[in-house]
Amino acid sequence: MLEDRLLLWKFKHGSRDAFRAIYEKYAGDMLTLAGNLLDDKVGAEDIVQDVFIKLVESVGTFRLTGSLKSYLATCTVNRSRDCIRRRIRQRTAMTKRAEKTPAGTKSAVHLAICSEELKKLSDAMTELPYEQREAIALRIHGNMRFQKIAELQNVSTKTVQSRYRYGLDKLRSTLNGEVRK
């Protein structure tokens, strides 16, 4: 929205307050998005931090073509993908890194509303194939249109819609299975 363009413009002209306002406005959404994308939640805040540092570093050349919210969501997704790839490649190193994380920070990211049902749903999300999880997270938490997600995933809109629908079906059946147990 216009407020974002104004904030960004002020930030580009050196306003720390404007940057802080951008951070306060979107950091929570980005954390939720990263939290839903990552298998485990450790690192979600690192992703948020990395995205904002990148924004700071590129502010001189940065040019917003769409909405700031969408831009930050896209950056969060890209960073989350990098993080997951890195973890797969260097699982040992990542484990060591996690061990080095100061006590308390490992569990710093947690569900805002903590109910048994939501914990099950969160676990079920992590069981989804990544592409489905990403489609669901971007649609629901990033408020992105399917077409935009398709561009991001480099597939057709129909494929994204299928991933979304299959993902929801899987979640539904997983949760129903939990209920039956």
Place this chain on the structure above:
Amino acid sequence: MRPAENIEKSIKKLRYKTSVEMHDRVLGNVLQALDKKEKQKPGVIKPDIWRMIMKNTFTKIAAAIVVIAGILIGLHFAGNPFVATVTFADVIQPILNARTASLDIIIGSQGNQPVIHDDVMGSRIRRTVSNIQGPDIIIDLEQQRLLTIDHAKKTAVYVGLGGLPDLKNYVEVLRNSITRLQSKPDFQVENRGVEEFEGQDYLVFVASGENDTVTVWADPETALPVRIEHKTPNMVIACDNLQFNVAFDESLFSMEAPPDYVVQDAGAIDFSDSSESAFIETLRIWAEIIEDGQFPDSINLEDVVKIGPKFGQGLERAGLTKEQQADVAMRWGQGLVFIRFFKGQGQWYYAGQGVKLGDSATPIFWYQPQESQTWRVIYGDLSVKDVASGNLPQ
């Protein structure tokens, strides 16, 4: 099995948060990176745009025209009858009762337009424009004066706004327009219910008639309008982040220059001549000076706001003295009032794209004056003829 929407609602609740300490740490790290970046910046010489404006007569006027254009936009918008059609009491009431207002105005829909931010208190507006860096701008509509304050340079510059129509109170104009037009029955209003826009839910009303569409987004809980978008064939204007009855500090709207500041008087912009002849002069300047012999593709307000550099190049190309440049810029700005405060019947039409100045066969602009049965048609050679409705350009 749960319906899909229930699953979606549950997923929506899967929001993550972090501890306050972690939040502060991350923000601290990012701000540290910002500090580091600032320190690494080479000695960038930021152009002192306002000093440049004051040194260069043309840019001074161009900047003022942008500011004026914004005033005209606000009033054009406020005076639009279709705003009044959205007479859903809950949504309109805050406008009717507003003592102060805060809003962002953006012209056009290409995404790279300057953002005009207005804080309004009675007849005074405190304005910032995103492509004019630096000074605070305070406009006093009642006194028809504009004050710019550059705190860095400790300068205060007054610009007169001569000849503007009687604009005693910005908010009152808005209120009167709505009240007067509320009774008009010939509107179509669609209540689209709750719709999502940029991730948030809003009540949406769409009022339309003839060629105009006004869309109002309102907060579903408070019924306060937060965004109004007005589309006409000639332009798109959005008023965003609307807030009413904001508790402003009155000193923000003071027209007094701060003590110890160097005060300058930059003269007055005279907008009293809003006649057809003044507009024709604007068209001539536009084609001859700005577009090098051809009429522009469009004469929308969004083009006016962005035209500064191109105008400057045209003036240089024309080899005019600084005094002549100022005179040309002034006359160009004056004629714009004709279309911004259009007083004819219905709307005006422009078809000058690709037409060369001097083309006597091609109509470029036509409109119907008040109480006239015929239309005034301006041709590429800037001649004007009275034409019956049946003979208008298609």
